[in-house]
Amino acid sequence: MTATEGGGRVASAGAPGAGGPLLLGVRHHGPGSARAVRAALDAAEPRVLLIEGPPEADGLVALAAEADMRPPVALLAHVVDEPGRSAFWPLAEFSPEWVAIQWAVRRGVPVRFMDLPAAHALARGEEEGEGARTDGGGEPAEEAADLDSVRIDPLGALADAAGYDDPERWWEDVVEHRAASGDAFAPFEALGEAMGALRETYGSGGHERDLVREAHMRIQLRAAQREFGSEGVAVVCGAWHVPALREKVSVAADRAVLKGLPKVKVDMTWVPWTHRRLSRHSGYGAGIDSPGWYGHLFSAPDRPVERWLTKIAGLLREEDRLVSSAHVIEAVRLADTLAVMRGRPLPGLTETMDAVRAVMCEGSDVPLALVHDRLVVGDVLGEVPDSAPAVPLQRDLTRLQRRLRLKPEALERELELDLRKETDAARSRLLHRLRLLGIGWGEPAESRGSTGTFRETWRLRWEPELSVRVAEAGVWGTTVLGAATAKAEADAVGAAALADVTSLAERCLLAELPEALPVVMRVLADRAALDADVGHLAQALPALVRSLRYGDVRGTSTGALGEVALGLAERVFVGLPPACAGLDADAAAAMRGHVDGVHVAVGLLGELASSGDGGGPGGPGAPADEGEPVVVGTAGAVGDVDSVRSPSAGGVRGRWQRVLRGLVGGERVAGVVRGRCARLLMDEGVLAEGEAARFMGLALSPGTEPGEAAAWIEGFVGGGAGGGMLLVHDERLLGLVDTWLTGVSEDAFVDVLPLLRRTFAAYEPGVRRTLGELVRRGSGQQSSAALMTEGAPGFAAELDPERADAALPVLGLLLGLGGEQERGGAGRGGAADGGAGRSRNRLVGVA
Known part of the structure; x- marks a missing residue:
């Protein structure tokens, strides 16, 4: 699959009886192509089916017939020695290739993949320096970007010729909304002629990779014809390749193109895929914009527009939107009216979404975005049977997921764990071990219900790429526990900084890796x-x-x-x-x-x-x-x-x-x-009472550099540690700051102002407002000496013991001190009175 093919391809076919194989050119992930392929195969009944894809997957075709196989799924090929170098071939329920495979396995017809082997495709990606990872159809992502600049979009070119500014709308009008005819091969013949004309005008696309792939396809096609006869062969491939398969090229010329191709050893299996990864914006070069909408068009038995709008209404009701049956009826009428006004045979996605915005969403794009995310794109996650080949680590992970009832899901969800429960503790260990292995199925989140250490919150979301991460992690062991242990030990030895080792020790405790922890601790002790x-x-x-x-x-x-x-x-x-x-x-x-x-x-x-x-x-x-x-x-x-x-x-x-x-008393220590x-x-x-003010007075003395004094203030009352409230409740400190600031020279004031503004800007608006009121009323105008001796405005010079004692019982109850306040009050006199007085001062200060 190429980037251009995924954008939309049309078809060309040779009908049976014409002396050649049946060539069914398709648009990948096109529901219209899928229905047409099924009808054509029912009519032709070929003896063998060739499909564009890697030949290494021939042995995996039978798994498509198992009940546990549910699309979307993808063929995954990865280099044995480097699992990270991999390629995907995604298939959805509405993909023509998937429909063809289902047709063949139910009738016992052999299925063979005919594209360039993945062993060559992945080796070529390494040799050409195009990046290890490939996306979709064996096409390296970097190469797909290059193809866009040299190859036309066939669907876009045909849509432009027909007077359409949107290729998707043109495809819906001429294919998806086309009434079925009696001739199952008519759509392939009609669109095939257009595709041939495009290749005559623009050439084969101008990229060497296509020439190599098409040479291999022709060789596979000739071999099938020799074995089953020309009229017994049916081919399902991207329509862009159909003219190349019809081209008269000698066997020697094709073999010369394939001679000397590099090769690596690869493994192949089925893995779950998602609708979201089929979408173009997710980075899959051969994707489609609206997989959820295409899936609906393919599965709806009749009245697709009415069923689609009913589905949208159900989603909005789940989100507490007021949507009634009348809204659905009105939206259907509006969508039909828009289709007539725009000259379309039936409402398409554009008309239905315009109707939803106007009727169900009251003109708002916020609920419309939800509809697009949940339904137009969707979060469907496929499933593969247990019999599918998998690395031992994947099998152990699947076993743990079932035992702990942690089903992989494409939709992000939060998981609250109580570590005092055995099952939740086991789930936590599994997720932490997977994170150690680089398998980011779950990410820790902030707990909303509790701040205790026995609570954990995770955000879980399974992405298809995690299957590759599992294969990569398989080099560390055959079980999750064994692999995580080996990986932690290797990371400890190779850690660059001491903080990395301590962080690793913390993660080993979270993941409960008793065998790895001693190794990490030895490395930690040596590094420390x-x-x-x-x-x-x-x-x-x-x-x-x-x-x-x-x-x-x-x-x-x-x-x-x-x-x-x-x-x-x-x-x-x-x-x-x-x-x-x-x-x-x-x-x-x-x-x-x-x-x-x-x-x-x-x-x-x-x-x-x-x-x-x-x-x-x-x-x-x-x-x-x-x-x-x-x-x-x-x-x-x-x-x-x-x-x-x-x-x-x-x-x-x-x-x-x-x-x-x-x-605090260091002269050379930064302020x-x-x-x-x-x-x-x-x-x-x-610090004893008043000692903080003494330290501040020393730091803000005239002999201190203004910048250093401002830094001291930032350290003392900055950093969002309640410094603003400290100044509000202790006007002696506020007065010291104010006195120092008013005495700073004009030049020094310009230098210290940014630092002070940064410090005070971190306070809450109410705190800043209160400080301003205190300064405005003159609290900050008193000298620091007066504040030290006379006390703050509104307070007496000395404590009134009787009034303080009257508040002590209530404060004792509030602070949980029991009868301690009574014992303090009974001991007035002499030295004991001084201690009681300080206690009362602290209680009053807390109050």
Whole structure:
């Protein structure tokens, strides 16, 4: 099949009794051609049937008669040693070739494919550098594009000669809507003459590949004639080739054309296909625009327009559109009227869709697009029987799909999994293993119902190309589990970056590959030990820590993973302070992202440690002070680095907080990193009351470069981490920012304005509006010193204990503190009163 043939081909035939074979030129995927072929074969009753297609598929013809074979399907040929180099020959229910095969197998008539063997076609594609993958009919996709520029579209040329501007409309008028005549061969004779005239005018198309294919077809035709007699042979092929098959060419000339063709070893089988892949816009060069519409025309026993519009009405009702029987009746009348006005014998797709838009869709193209997607194109997925040849991996996948009740479907659908259920957990493992193998049947999606780790959401959609991916993955093993294990081990050894190995470890846990995980962990440990780049270590840690959660949900042992994660975290703690010194703007922004990722990972690692998961010295389940390493800083790189070295404070979270505090006070640390660390410490509740304002005051002091100060602000209140609300509720911080900004020189203001606008533009509109109101009413005009000493407007200088105590019982209930607020209130006086006062301050602040 060629790109031009798929666009539309007409026919030429030699009637039986004329001293030659019956040549039935067709339009591939044309329902009119399919009906005409069936009628011609019923009339001629040939003894053998030759069909355009690869001869390697001769042994697969009998499968077309099995009950489990449901079109659309495709013949798939792939190189044995390189399954990725493949070609498809799609067939739909309304394809003339499929109708001819069905006719032959039901009557016991031999069927032979006569096109150039796939062994030569795929080898030629490699030799000519036209790309490994081919699309449709053995025609390399790149070559199909070249053919468009040198070969005419026969259907378009005939339509233009008849005065039509749309070849599809012309084909419908002269073929699909043509009343059946008594002569079954008349349509082939009439259209064949036109095709012959086109080849006389434009030549054979001008491409060497057609000459090779047609030479092989003539050789196959001669062999069939010698065996069954000329009048016992019927040929179903693209009409473009019919004049070439009638051409008088010597056997020696044809053999000379085929001499020396390269050859590779190929395997062939049937695979499911879809209507969507038959459509031209999907990338199949010999496709059609409306496979769903053509399928309807072929299968409708009578009144096709009425049945089509009724089907559309049913689809719209399913989508909650108000469509009644009156709409259908009115749409049929309008379609008939449009056909009369446009001079057409019957309404075609254009008239019916115009009527649907006007009557059922009320002029809107939105529901019309749904109709086009679901019905005009369609999501029909074919089926092939189990007896069809397949690689062992495909058979194992089919077995798993049936056991887990995961039927491949062409229409995209969402699948919600609860990993606490055995069947859902097995489905999750299968989908993750297929993703490891590059078989993208399912893609993870965001869960809408729950954020727990026991929930997974997948989007499933089976594409015909996945059959090729399965064949490609067959080199890794004969089962999905074995192939995924081998592929993961190979990917671990060949991974380029540490983050790739940690991501692979996470995927191995998701896919539950117990044999591959030790190999991945050895590679991970080796890479982590040799990699001195703190950025790489920081990138690797989050995925590694996330993987520790899967032990709870999936029952996977993560002890070794926990040890590696703890060791990686310690190396980050040691290397991060010197790595944050002397960074430019881009490097500082990247380092801020690393700090955020490590902070989240450490938080999760601390939770796992407190719950007793994992193992290893100083890791989950160990006492706080046991096995705590001494972290050595780099002198002069940051401020209070020595505080990291204290062995008294236990736990990974405590060590991380000391690293952050050292970064906050580091003079050589980039402003955006210092600001971010201060914000993280404040969110953790580590900074004492007013200490955040002190750090901000130091960062915004007159001696600090304006650009560096603006970067500190971005790190502290930027990044969408609630910084806007922080300024709204703490007017001391807002006043510091405002005072600094009003004191910046005009030249410096121009430099820092883009950075500040980027920071504040990330806030919600309501937050920005509130900040503007606060500044407008004068909150930001007070000096930072006044804000530090006098407090924010609207608040007293000191806390009123009685009024605060009155709110404590309610706040305790809201916050789940039980009776703690009563104990705090009873202990006023002396040092205890100071502690209670700070508690009340925090409660009031939360309120």
